[in-house]
Amino acid sequence: MPPGPVAAALAGSGAHPLTGSAPLPRGFFDRPAHEVAPDLLGRVLVHGPVALRLTEVEAYGLPGQDPAAHTYRGMTPRNAVMFGPPGHLYVYFTYGMHFCANLVCLPEGTGSGVLLRAGEVIAGAEVALARRGAGTGRAVPGRELARGPARLAVALGFAREDNGRDACSPGAPDGADPAAARGGAGWLAVLEGEPPAPGLVRSGPRTGVSAGKETPWRFWIDGDPTVSPYRVHVPRRPRDAAAPADRRPE
DNA sequence: GGCTCGATGAACT
DNA sequence: GTTCATCGAGCCG
Numbered sequence: 001m002p003p004g005p006v007a008a009a010l011a012g013s014g015a016h017p018l019t020g021s022a023p024l025p026r027g028f029f030d031r032p033a034h035e036v037a038p039d040l041l042g043r044v045l046v047h048g049p050v051a052l053r054l055t056e057v058e059a060y061g062l063p064g065q066d067p068a069a070h071t072y073r074g075m076t077p078r079n080a081v082m083f084g085p086p087g088h089l090y091v092y093f094t095y096g097m098h099f100c101a102n103l104v105c106l107p108e109g110t111g112s113g114v115l116l117r118a119g120e121v122i123a124g125a126e127v128a129l130a131r132r133g134a135g136t137g138r139a140v141p142g143r144e145l146a147r148g149p150a151r152l153a154v155a156l157g158f159a160r161e162d163n164g165r166d167a168c169s170p171g172a173p174d175g176a177d178p179a180a181a182r183g184g185a186g187w188l189a190v191l192e193g194e195p196p197a198p199g200l201v202r203s204g205p206r207t208g209v210s211a212g213k214e215t216p217w218r219f220w221i222d223g224d225p226t227v228s229p230y231r232v233h234v235p236r237r238p239r240d241a242a243a244p245a246d247r248r249p250e
Numbered sequence: 251g252g253c254t255c256g257a258t259g260a261a262c263t
Numbered sequence: 264g265t266t267c268a269t270c271g272a273g274c275c276g
Contacts, residue, residue, distance in 0.1 A: 058257070060257075068257070070257075070272095073273080076272075076273080077272090078272060078273095079272095092257090093270080093271070094256060094257070094258070094270090094271085095255095095256060095258050095268085095269070095270080096256095096268075096269030096270035097258080097259085097268065098258050098269095100258085102257090115257055117257085148258070148259070149258075150258050150259065151258090151259075206257070207257075208257060208258075209256095209257055210255090210256080210257095231258090233256095233257095
């Protein structure tokens with residue numbers, strides 16, 4: 001389909017053709033993560049054909065200060081993106097099977113960000129559905145499409161190659177033609193969207209973390225069905241319980 | 251070099 | 264409610 005007049009007009013502003021919403025400026029992320037996080041609710045994250053309205057996020061703080069943060073012990077090859085400039089995407093692999101995505105906060109060299117925990121898919125639901133249902137053969141209800149950080153990453157199609165990408169200068173992955181890719185495969189942006197009424201923003205302890213649970217840096221939109229259920233951290237059970245060592249006959 | 255466990259999700263009882 | 268899949272980062276020796 002050739003670009004219509006609306007898409008053509010938006011092309012100059014950087015606004016996204018699916019939503020008409022403009023990208024957030026980089027300065028938005030140049031603040032502490034716990035200030036950025038509640039402001040991210042209601043914003044729209046776009047990756048290729050899928051757009052998602054954020055309904056739940058968690059802030060992770062500074063190296064040496066927030067024991068729950070990946071950056072707590074300083075910079076490593078894995079978390080280096082978190083120490084880069086704000087407004088970039090930090091995608092990491094966890095539990096041997098899941099990807100999760102953060103948006104980097106504060107100036108380069110600092111090391112904090114906001115984990116994207118859940119959202120409502122507002123465009124490209126059929127693509128998200130296909131990704132989420134792939135391999136399982138099960139139908140996924142709409143509200144479950146991006147309910148939880150790993151599900152969100154799957155719905156948006158985030159993977160290793162998206163780690164470090166700039167979400168404040170909307171565009172396609174390196175090498176692709178930005179004009180041709182606008183609104184298409186790989187196009188990444190965080191858009192203004194529509195923030196919820198301040199009274200609807202709630203906060204509480206972060207989900208599933210083993211340290212720093214007392215810090216109420218999880219933020220969500222009250223009553224939204226796409227917000228993931230709260231889970232306390234459960235220490236892993238020792239493996240030796242399953243060991244086949246003991247088969248004496250008596 | 252080896253071991254532990256994690257910002258999880260899906261299947262199962 | 265409980266169990267398990269699965270692998271990489273980080274810590275320990």
